[in-house]
Amino acid sequence: MVDALSCFSFFGSFLGALPLSISWPSFMAEVNEAEIEPLVLAGVLLSLITVYLAAKVGGELCARVNLPPVLGELLGGVVVGVSALHLIVFPEGAGESGSVLMQLVQSTSDLEPEGILSVFRGESEVVSVLAELGVIILLFEIGLESDLKELIRVGPQAAVVAVIGVVVPFALGTTGLIALFNIATVPAVFAGAALTATSIGITAKVLAEIQKLSSKEGQIIIGAAVLDDVLGIIVLAVVASLAKTGEIEITNVAILIVSAAVFLVGAIFVGRLLSPLFVGLVDKMETRGELIISSLIFAFVLSYIAATIQLEAILGAFAAGLILAETPKHKQLEEQIVPIADMLVPVFFVTVGARTDVSVLNPLDPANREGLIIASFLVIVAIIGKVVTGFAVFGQPGINRLAIGVGMVPRGEVGLVFAGVGSASGALSESLEAAIIVMVILTTFVAPPLLRIVFKDSDSVPPDEEVQVATSSSSEEQPSAS
Template sequence: MNVLNSVGFFFPSSFPLLATTEAENGPVILSGVLLSLVVIYLASKLGSELAKRLDFPPVLGELVAGVIVGVSALHLIIFPEGGLTAADSLLMTVLQNLNALTPEAVTSIFASQSEVISVLAELGVIILLFEIGLESDLRQLKAVGIQAVVVACVGVAVPFAAGTVGLMTIFHVAAIPAIFAGAALTATSIGITSKVLSELGQLKSKEGQIIVGAAVIDDVLGIIVLAVVASLAKTGEIDVLNVVYLIVGATAFLIGAILLGGFFNKAFVAVVEKLETRGNIIIPAFIFAFVMAFIGNAIHLEAILGAFAAGLVLDETDAREQLDELIKPVADILVPIFFVTVGARADLTVLNPTVPDNRAGLLIAIFLIVVAIAGKLVTGWTVFGIPAINRAAIGVGMIPRGEVGLVFAGIGSASGVLSKPLEVSIIIMVILTTFLAPPFLRIAFGNSEPIAELETTSPEA
């Protein structure tokens, strides 16, 4: 799922409220953040409730609501990336009129407010992956480990090879841009898929565990692929030492966290038993999750991988059930910010065929969409040794590119290696795979009984 922190995309270099040069703008920045949160929470709740009533996963409603309030429609929640300015933001216009701000002040406030929302969105996805780790069963994840590895490897290799070769042979795209676009096809958004699986009560099913495990491995492979293609784009050469470092570091980090799980569990329980004040469980849990996330980010992997590993480790503790309940209110506050901002950043105007620059991209986009879907669907048929497995659900669960695909597009755009049609094509592919996967995952599971609900309602021994 996510390479946001490892490449520095969407993540500010310093906390904006402290970095603002004009102290008098602080209250206005706070006003902008508060207005943005009001819009985000209203959009999230209205979208999720409507999706629920239409029998769709609520997360799909949050994404669509984000699109409506974002750059594609109302321009309430927008960000400076992509050339947008304070003048494009309706919220900034309101603040400017209320406070008689100069254009320079509005520009500074817009940048700072956007950074705060981006930080909150990053915290949201970290909390989401920590929660998903807690809800996952490490024993079941180990049981499907080999299958998850196979699914992940096929899910990276097939779309990458098909996309790169197809772009070069059919559309005569140069090698480096074709490789970059092929790399964008390898991503899998663990955040979006895991949220849908959790809502469907299938996170602890065999299919759900394979999808989550494969998505985590996809994340690691995605970091490596991104490092390789980014190096190609900048220098025309691959930094072999950096690639080796990423492979060894990612493998050692994940395996090491799991192997040391017993020690971490004992230490966590010992700390919890000695604390007597409010928050004696949730605060140590967040400290552990944030330390793991920090380590993942510091060694140039991903903060969310560290958070997910922390959740897997603490899933084995005696306090897991209490921790599950305590983390939900925190997730309810921060996670919607992440999903709404993902939708808000998606610019659907690239689908407009009346714009000349979009027409060439639409043909390439159709090809990329087909490869993106087919390249992940085949992964369901690589699972072996598990009878009566829902192969379609596994394939569909690997489809959404989400925020990970947006990162690939953003890095490619910033490097200048992508032409406008190819950049547009990647964005269209990311948008459609992100929005199509949740409802199709619901269809793929059909009338399957929710595993999580069965476990929580079953009588205790």
């Protein structure tokens, strides 16, 4: 996932690449900064109004037809985004034209087009950062609701699921593109790498909605998705290096692997040692919000450390949640984080939908047809390559293996990052990039309802079978208890 630092980095590179006839300093001189700032705030407020309306309307509609509300938030984002109403758009998707909301801002001010363009960039940056904060809060909340002991217990199974979920789709996708479509090796490797991604945010939200987050299946999915995220970062670093230099830099790969392992294990180990000090410090505070503010500081510190060592900021937030879930304050903290999550998390899901251009799904456009043919192959590999991971789980009688596999299917914004990096490096053709985007769209939108269906099927196990499963599980766990 792209973290907040990536947003700032992209923003800077975008400004530097603007094809304007005047230089950036002179442009800034012509725009009255005091006049721009309140309009940026106005644009952000309009964007948040649109985001919340889209999230609520979409979520409520999906909830009423027994679909995950997160799917409604994604669909609401598509409706208000670049694919339809152009209310929430971003510089990389709208160019210099801005959004409909920016036209509304311009109609109520006397700014020149250059000034509105500056407002548009500022508004887009703020919304992007709020979206990234949303997914950080989401993973912190998921960490709080997870059981560290259970995650450690299912760790071997989660590791197997994660590794297979990276190796199988990567191998099938890369070899299939080369053999069936005669695609060159480097582009095929990039597309195969995009198939390895898993969107932990989307799956975790669905699991929380259907109250399966603390189940064995949910814990294996979350553990595997976290490891998959780490492996995905490593794979992305490898293929990006291959695209740029034609060779893989072993040193960088080794550094990423070591830093990921040290961070995850070290953060949890040290955090558990220091958690009593954290609780004691919070108990001594007398000001309002002592628990939630102290916890967010802790989560943001770990997120910052993760981001600075080229990992995902969300990994730090998840680790912080796991650590604080072991403290006596975890129930109180869970209650206090909910309003913050309700405010920020929808921004993330709506913006994911808003950035998704579904026009690449139009078969009537001749330019899309080659991409759709390749996309059909990628979608099949993307689903099969993740579903088979559930059947690799061992030592868990009665577990819903299909649910585990389906939980690993959605690519979400993670897959779009792979497509974006591949496009920026020049490794992907237009048709192959479109195929990857189609694969990301379909896996993202199909997985949430499928996940609810496969869990619902497992809930309808006959009572006598449930008794047998419970008996066998208790008999297996008895020796370890003694």
